[in-house]
Amino acid sequence: MFSVRGPKLKYFAAILAVICLIGGVYFTFFQSRGFEKTSATIVDLEADQTGEDVTYYPIVDYTVDGVSYTGRVDQGNGSYSVGDTITIYYNPENPEIIHGGKGIGIYLMIASVVILAIIIVSSVREHRGLKETKETIRESGNTKYAPHMEGEERELYFLTDLGTLKAGHRIEDANRKVLYEAKMTELTMFGAYKFDFIDHEHGTTIPHMVGHAEETQWGSILLDDHLTFEFDGVDVWKHLKENGISVETSYTAGESTLVGMKYHIFRDGAEVAVAEMTSQYPHEDDAAEHKVASAVPVEGFFRIWTKEQNLDLLFLTIMAFARSKSIDDKGGTIGAKIGTIKKLTK
Incomplete structure (x- = not known):
């Protein structure tokens, strides 16, 4: 199954525009x-x-x-x-x-011109936006992620906005204080979204371009799925790998039922966090108030245990899973199956 969003939507629209143009020319000049x-x-x-x-x-x-x-x-x-x-x-x-x-032919040609104009304008805006984003990051001096810094272990909560097109994400502490968040500043149909990544603990805001989620689902033992999006013009899983991130994934189980995913997150080979999928009420008191069973995970919500003090790269890692709906750090599912087998055979 292939999704038609983001870049794929752009390609689909371009094909539709060509079909409209061919149809319009035929009905206008040849029919x-x-x-x-x-x-x-x-x-x-x-x-x-x-x-x-x-x-x-x-x-x-x-x-x-x-x-x-x-x-x-x-x-x-x-x-x-x-x-x-x-x-x-x-x-x-x-x-x-x-x-x-010739009426329908004229309409088809007008439609093709409008679609192509929208594609061209959105592509130019995305290219310009990506260039401006990289220039802003370069001028701010925040061209690299903060170095790994270990402190006291803390339990944090990753939440995703629901019920809005401008869906953002945030990490909170046990007191619901927002420590790090990504706020969407521009919503687009074809191009990448603009986000501000805000580190409230260190007082920094860095713009980034986050692409539409792309799905290629094979449903095959031999061919793995690929669920991803682009981050500043690069596949997010490739970007994380280039910055030393790897993730060991396994299914969590409760009462003989598979209930979600568990992620051991490593940076340059050292484990920096463990994250588990939760309900949309990751705080324990909220879950109790809404009578949510722990065995009901919702995509985009995680409980995190970490000693990492600089949350920027950890935040992006969990955001990659939340937005792409992937199960492992290659954008697929096979890694989770392998991780579960390893866990069960230990």
């Missing part, structure tokens, strides 16, 4: 080749209903060389009325073949 024009009178309207939408196609009477014909015109709308006179085109070799003219 009427050899046809002749005449007037026809609408004698009836034929309804064609699709769901709640109804389109009316005119049934017309017309005369060619003294012979009367009746036929249906292939262009429908809601403005026709019985008794109206309209122009039609007929095949002189077989006058029973008629059509309504």
